[in-house]
Amino acid sequence: MKVMLMDPPRFMGHPIGRILGSFGTNKADQAWPPYDLQIMAGYCRKNGHDFRLLDANNLKLSYEDVFNEIKIYSPDWVIYLTCFPNFILDAQTASAAKRADRNIKTACMSLSIYSVQSPEVQLSKLPDLDFIAWGEPEVPLMQLINGLEPQKVKGIYYRDADGRINFTGESQKAVNLDDLGVPVHSVLPVNIYKCPVSLSRPMTIVNCSRGCTNWCVHCQAGAFQRPVRYRSVDNVLEELREIKSLGIKEIKFYDCSLPTNAEFTKQLCSRMISEKFGFTWNCNARAEMLNEDLLKIMKTAGCHSISIGCESSDPQVLKNMRKNETPQQIEDAVRLVKRMGMRVLMYLTFGLEGETKKTMEETYKFAKRLKPEFVTFGIVVPAPGTPFYNSLEKKGQLRNKDLEWQDPNAMPSFSYPALSPEEILNFTRAAYRSYYFDTGYILNRIRTLRSFTEFKAGVTNALKMARRYILERVK
Numbered sequence: 308m309k310v311m312l313m314d315p316p317r318f319m320g321h322p323i324g325r326i327l328g329s330f331g332t333n334k335a336d337q338a339w340p341p342y343d344l345q346i347m348a349g350y351c352r353k354n355g356h357d358f359r360l361l362d363a364n365n366l367k368l369s370y371e372d373v374f375n376e377i378k379i380y381s382p383d384w385v386i387y388l389t390c391f392p393n394f395i396l397d398a399q400t401a402s403a404a405k406r407a408d409r410n411i412k413t414a415c416m417s418l419s420i421y422s423v424q425s426p427e428v429q430l431s432k433l434p435d436l437d438f439i440a441w442g443e444p445e446v447p448l449m450q451l452i453n454g455l456e457p458q459k460v461k462g463i464y465y466r467d468a469d470g471r472i473n474f475t476g477e478s479q480k481a482v483n484l485d486d487l488g489v490p491v492h493s494v495l496p497v498n499i500y501k502c503p504v505s506l507s508r509p510m511t512i513v514n515c516s517r518g519c520t521n522w523c524v525h526c527q528a529g530a531f532q533r534p535v536r537y538r539s540v541d542n543v544l545e546e547l548r549e550i551k552s553l554g555i556k557e558i559k560f561y562d563c564s565l566p567t568n569a570e571f572t573k574q575l576c577s578r579m580i581s582e583k584f585g586f587t588w589n590c591n592a593r594a595e596m597l598n599e600d601l602l603k604i605m606k607t608a609g610c611h612s613i614s615i616g617c618e619s620s621d622p623q624v625l626k627n628m629r630k631n632e633t634p635q636q637i638e639d640a641v642r643l644v645k646r647m648g649m650r651v652l653m654y655l656t657f658g659l660e661g662e663t664k665k666t667m668e669e670t671y672k673f674a675k676r677l678k679p680e681f682v683t684f685g686i687v688v689p690a691p692g693t694p695f696y697n698s699l700e701k702k703g704q705l706r707n708k709d710l711e712w713q714d715p716n717a718m719p720s721f722s723y724p725a726l727s728p729e730e731i732l733n734f735t736r737a738a739y740r741s742y743y744f745d746t747g748y749i750l751n752r753i754r755t756l757r758s759f760t761e762f763k764a765g766v767t768n769a770l771k772m773a774r775r776y777i778l779e780r781v782k
């Protein structure tokens with residue numbers, strides 16, 4: 308079979324982060340490869356299918372371009388990545404496929420597909436979309452590609468010959484990640500990918516695990532990707548060897564928290580050291596998973612930065628969101644990483660339950676005091692199906708259920724009695740301006756620059772931030 312895997316075009320000119328269950332427009336000047344499709348490509352390779360992977364999102368292609376590319380490749384299947392806010396818009400990919408050839412089968416996939424509400428209704432409104440993979444997508448999609456009849460494939464919504472929408476029941480959950488083969492990098496234009504935290508380029512993403520040990524109320528990974536699983540170290544190394552052969556120099560390990568499995572992380576690092584890959588890399592981590600021993604070996608293996616999910620400095624907000632961490636643990640982790648000579652990105656989130664003007668100000672001051680090299684000030688998005696969404700709905704605090712506009716950079720779709728959406732948005736935007744356009748911050752960043760790639764990324768990100776948080780108006 309010929310399978311075309313597609314990350315659909317942008318939304319109103321903004322690149323969309325759809326990978327590994329994420330959603331929303333990019334905050335910074337970044338372009339990450341469509342990793343879910345690379346996993347699917349590896350699975351196609353393992354099953355002996357021909358495939359093509361088109362990253363229309365980062366290549367800035369239009370739907371007309373997508374149509375032309377489908378025509379040229381003439382696949383049996385078009386499978387595209389989606390995310391819940393863009394679910395309807397992304398279905399234009401299915402329409403482009405059917406316009407190219409009515410016989411092409413179309414399907415969409417996302418690790419956060421459970422946030423798409425009423426999938427049977429949605430599918431009935433999208434006549435060009437044949438299948439929605441419901442849950443972990445790889446196994447059901449591969450069974451379909453391999454020719455199994457839809458009614459025998461668990462984990463799909465599909466339209467039968469009479470036009471009725473059917474659901475085949477929950478799919479096999481918790482696939483063994485090694486069974487999916489090894490994600491493919493060689494079919495992508497590796498030079499277009501970039502990340503503000505990178506020290507070198509070309510860069511790429513590698514994901515070693517699925518899910519998170521925690522269950523924060525707003526997080527889809529915590530809610531939908533259970534239980535936590537890691538690939539084997541050998542499987543990851545096979546991928547790293549391909550990456551090395553392509554001349555890629557930097558990796559973002561995009562896991563909820565790589566060091567959560569300390570044994571895996573140590574083994575991976577020792578093998579990276581013994582195989583002398585020479586990559587520079589960074590990863591995400593939960594604060595309490597970091598310790599000096601682990602950071603030491605990570606640093607020796609090339610790790611230069613850690614992104615820590617901090618969210619808030621307010622103990623009650625952290626408690627409400629079930630972060631299962633204290634502000635002190637977060638502060639200790641940030642200080643430890645810096646002491647080890649590595650850089651820190653703090654992910655902060657405004658608008659969680661219990662948030663007030665005062666807690667937002669305190670959280671901002673917390674970041675200023677800890678001086679991370681990078682910080683993001685996101686606005687929490689109530690993703691349908693999460694406890695946060697359910698709680699807002701129950702309390703009548705959801706103002707707008709229009710999925711298209713759910714974005715961590717846009718006007719919040721919820722409102723609290725003592726904190727309006729406008730106040731949250733304005734505070735967030737002001738926080739970006741004041742943190743990144745502070746003379747002390749700029750001088751410090753220049754003083755600690757480690758590479759020309761870092762310098763260039765700093766300049767392009769400053770321009771992007773100025774455009775987004777100073778010049779652009781948000782409704």
Ligand code: SF4
Pocket residue numbers: 519520521522523526527528529530563564593616630
């Ligand atoms: S720790 Fe991070 S990845 Fe895990 S559930 Fe919370 S927000 Fe999600």
